[in-house]
Amino acid sequence: MLVCFSHLRWNFVQQRPQHLLNRAVADHLVIYFEEPVWEEGLETARLDIHAQPSGVRVAVPVLPAGLGGDQAIEAQRGMLDEVLDAHAGQETIFWYYTPMALQFAGHREPDLCVYDCMDELSAFRGAPPELVALEARLFDLADLVFAGGQSLYEAKRSRHPSVQVFPSSIDKAHFIRARQPGRQDPADQRDIPHPRIGFFGVIDERMDTALVARVAALRPEWHFVMLGPVVKIDPASLPRLPNLHWLGSKSYQELPAYLAGWDAGLMPFALNETTRYISPTKTPEFLAAGIPLVSTAVRDVQRPYGALGLVGIAAGEAATVQALEAAMSRPRGPWLASVDRYLADLSWDATWGAMHQLMRQRAERSLPMAVTASDPAAGTGRRVHV
Structure with a gap:
């Protein structure tokens, strides 16, 4: 049990x-x-x-x-x-x-x-x-x-x-549905013009809402779709602009339909003590959905995703706008091929399997105090010393 x-x-x-x-x-x-x-x-x-x-x-x-x-x-x-x-x-x-x-x-x-x-x-x-x-x-x-x-x-x-x-992993089969052509836009997103830049996840003190407001003000022709529950902050404190759309919580099953209608993704995390150690689960989820992504300089996004060119990293509103423009204008084919190579060996099944193996070994008192385990986020089959 x-x-x-x-x-x-x-x-x-x-x-x-x-x-x-x-x-x-x-x-x-x-x-x-x-x-x-x-x-x-x-x-x-x-x-x-x-x-x-x-x-x-x-x-x-x-x-x-x-x-x-x-x-x-x-x-x-x-x-x-x-x-x-x-x-x-x-x-x-x-x-x-x-x-x-x-x-x-x-x-x-x-x-x-x-x-x-x-x-x-x-x-x-x-x-x-x-x-x-x-x-x-x-x-x-x-x-x-x-x-x-x-x-x-x-x-x-x-x-x-x-x-x-064991970094965040991915349910690829779920999010790759966003790549399927001809998906019907959800009703509350259907009339939002393109280009659409989206975020999904908990909206709390870890989001740099001021950055979101400044980026939206710089590009009034872009529309920002923000999905997720508002927690530990006052909903009235969220910036309100004609091109900012706070659509509230969506179920996990609904997410691919929303992502299918986005031109880019944005992870506008504040850089403070609450985000110093985060490894956002949504990073590989955006990528599996085929959504070009820009993030603030969260360490576990910078490496490996930023270092491998899979996610754009930006600081400040001007750099964020520039990175989003680059992400939306580049050819998708080569980038998607790199994404799929990286995600090929990344799965929650593999993560749980590796965890469970360590648990069985430890229960048998055969696990050494320093072990070598496969890094589920690497996607390269390399070994890392932990």
Whole structure:
């Protein structure tokens, strides 16, 4: 049984946890513990478990509104104990995305403990002050640490004797649908003129909305299609221009239809502590869709994507406009051929397979403290020392 502890809602947006755990169900019973929700008028805490089509079981602690912090932790501890006791005798894997879960899970010792570190959560707005100390404890407890990008790996590798880098991967079959000719434009995008430059993903403090506004003002004839939920920032703070179109959240299944109608993509990440270690999953997704892409100078986009000429890297509005013009005007054929060569060996199936192999080896106590693993982002078959 694999029990995942996450700060992300399963049905929020499709990203790393969903891609990996939807594959883990082939080998394990997967229970995905979300953070609690609070219910007015509730007298007794309960655990709601929802089976997903993939087989993942999403466990949501439902707590009475107003329950104190210590009481909330105790309630979740009891819920976890009930789940584990109901499957007593099974091999148990704890898979952490948030160190905060140690507050209610740290009293149980699984057969294998994995920390899949996909973000530097301590840099996010509103991060709990105890997060840093809990992460230090998690490093002590973890048998394996997976880093979600090269920059995160470099930041974390000295903190644990067995850290592996597994950058963002790609569901090529899903996003390559955007290349199919004749796809019908979604209704809310149909009347937006071309050229269209698009973004999809969570819209939060990591987006440089001022840069978006300046680029849109420089090119009023271009139209910018922005897809995604607005989180941790005031929607009223988003820039409003006639050529800026904030279309809200779209499902994962809808994304290829939107991307099919774009002439270029833009990843306007702010360069600050919240983006210092990010490895955006959407980078290979844009490329699989065949969308020429320009990004700000995020390290894990600069290398390898920028260095290989697959993504344009720009700083400031003038350079961003210039890079978008170049991306939209160059012949697609040679660039797409380079993209497809790079993406050929990149897949979430391969990433999960490599992770699972390391987990099996570690469970058998045969994994050396320094290992050599294939880099799933390389796409070249080269070996990297981790």
